[in-house]
Structure formats: structure tokens, C-alpha cells
Amino acid sequence: MLCLLGSWALEVRASEGGETKPHNSLPNKKQPLDPYTTADQSNCKTSNNPDIWEEMTVLRDMVMVQKMELLNMESRLRVTEIQADEQKLDLSLTKTSLEDAKVAFYAALTNSAGVGPYNTATVLKFSKVFTNVGNSYSPRTGYFTAPVKGVYYFRFTICGHTSDGSMGVQLFHNGKSIVFNLQSKYTSAFQYLSNAVILELNVGDELHLVLPEQNAIYDNVNNHSTFSGFLLFNM
Known part of the structure; x- marks a missing residue:
């Protein structure tokens, strides 16, 4: 009995003293955060x-x-x-x-004996081609065309074997007369005139020989009248 009374007194004293349990004074850790703060932080991140x-x-x-x-x-x-x-x-x-570049040609005039005289100057077409390295001389036209720029040597020999006036020849470079040789001829004996030139030519420059009007020349199988030339050196 005494023991029961002692226990009851202790409980009454404790209740009168206002003792509270420790867990009632602690905050609730599961309390939710401020929704406005949470939203602001989320918006910043996203x-x-x-x-x-x-x-x-x-x-x-x-x-x-x-x-x-x-x-x-x-x-x-x-x-x-x-x-x-x-x-x-x-x-x-x-x-x-x-x-x-290799350029050289040699050609004789014709096998038909006398050529001329004519009333106008006539281009001489040396049709019997013996050498034409580089194919720069055309027997069809009588023109030589320079394939490369350089210094060239040219030579011609003309034969006269008629009594039909004078014999002569004229050398043209790009349409300009370079040499004009004439010789009187009054007998049927063979006579010759010959000349040579050294010219600086550009690519495409042309040379040809012309029989002047009222002049006559001669050639046959023995090649009395010839035209030749070759490249000395390039430039």
C-alpha cells in the first residue's frame, strides 16, 4: 500500500511541476519548405x-x-x-x-625551163623541195613562215638563160622589200645572180621571192634557180 501511495505522489508532483516531454518541443523536420522560395529557385535553374x-x-x-x-x-x-x-x-x-627547234629548207624552182616575163610581179614558187625540216616552207604558196622567234639565214640563186630582157628577183619580209637584184640579159648564155640575208624573225613572220614584171629566169632538172634558209639560233 505504501508503495502504491509513493508512486502516485510522484506522478502528481511531476504533473504539477509542468514537466513536458522533450519530443513535443522540437520542430517537425517533415514541415514543407516555402513554396514561393522553392519556385523561384527552380525557375532560376531552368x-x-x-x-x-x-x-x-x-x-x-x-x-x-x-x-x-x-x-x-x-x-x-x-x-x-x-x-x-x-x-x-x-x-x-x-x-x-x-x-x-630545227628549221631548214632547200628547194629548186621548176623543171619547165623559162619562167616569165610577166606583165605583173609574180611570186616565185620553188616547187622542187629537197629539204624542209620543220615544214616551214610551203611549195604551194612559195612562202616561208617562221615557226619560232630567232635569227635566220636565207640564200637564193637565180639563173637566166634567155634573151628576153633582164633577169631579176626581189625578197620580201612581211610584205616589205628587203633585197631587189636585177641583171641585164641579152644573150642565151647562162648567167646567175645570188644573194643572202640574215634576219631576226618573230613567230609567224613570212618571207618570199618575187619575179619582177618584164623579167625572166630559168630552171630545169639541173636546179639552176634555188631558194634555201635555216635557223641560226633561237631568241
Whole structure:
């Protein structure tokens, strides 16, 4: 009995003293956070992400564009290099062609004996071609055409074997008279006149011989009248 009374007194004293349990005074750790603060923080995080991705997308596009431009430049550079190599090859071939140019011809006039006289000046066509290295002389036209720029040597010999007036010949360079030789002829004996020139010619320059009007010359199978020339050196 005494023990029961002692226990009851202790409980009464404790309740009168206002003792509280410790767990009632602690805050509730499961209490939710301020919704406004949480929303603001969430918005800050999500609002920055699109800007970063947009900038990264722009940078990526710029890199791709620059890469394509670089590829195009490399392609154009390769084309330019190929063209440069082709031009070098062309120049090399041209130089080699010029260095190796060989030009020489020798031709006689005709087998038909007398030529002339005519009322007008007539181009002499030396039709019997014996040498024509480089094919620069044309027996069809009587013209020599320079294939390369250089210094050339030309020589002609004209025979007269009629009593039909004078014999003569005229050398033209690009339509301009360079040499004009005449010789009187009053007998049927063989007579000759000969001359030579050294000329600096450009590519495409032309030379030909002309029989002046009222002049007559002669040739047969023995090749009395001839025209020849050759390249001395390139320039």
C-alpha cells in the first residue's frame, strides 16, 4: 500500500511541476519548405539552361560553316595547284620545243625551163623541195613562215638563160622589200645572180621571192634557180 501511495505522489508532483516531454518541443523536420522560395529557385535553374543550349547550338553551327568553307578552300586550292602544274608543264614543253627547234629548207624552182616575163610581179614558187625540216616552207604558196622567234639565214640563186630582157628577183619580209637584184640579159648564155640575208624573225613572220614584171629566169632538172634558209639560233 505504501508503495502504491509513493508512486502516485510522484506522478502528481511531476504533473504539477509542468514537466513536458522533450519530443513535443522540437520542430517537425517533415514541415514543407516555402513554396514561393522553392519556385523561384527552380525557375532560376531552368531559365539558364535554354540560353546555354542555344549558345552551344549557335557555336556548333558556326563551326560547321567554317568547316565547310575550309573544305571549299582546300578544294579550290587543289584545283589551282593542278592548273599551276599544267601551266608549268606547258611552259616546260614550250621551252623544250623552242630549244629543240630545227628549221631548214632547200628547194629548186621548176623543171619547165623559162619562167616569165610577166606583165605583173609574180611570186616565185620553188616547187622542187629537197629539204624542209620543220615544214616551214610551203611549195604551194612559195612562202616561208617562221615557226619560232630567232635569227635566220636565207640564200637564193637565180639563173637566166634567155634573151628576153633582164633577169631579176626581189625578197620580201612581211610584205616589205628587203633585197631587189636585177641583171641585164641579152644573150642565151647562162648567167646567175645570188644573194643572202640574215634576219631576226618573230613567230609567224613570212618571207618570199618575187619575179619582177618584164623579167625572166630559168630552171630545169639541173636546179639552176634555188631558194634555201635555216635557223641560226633561237631568241
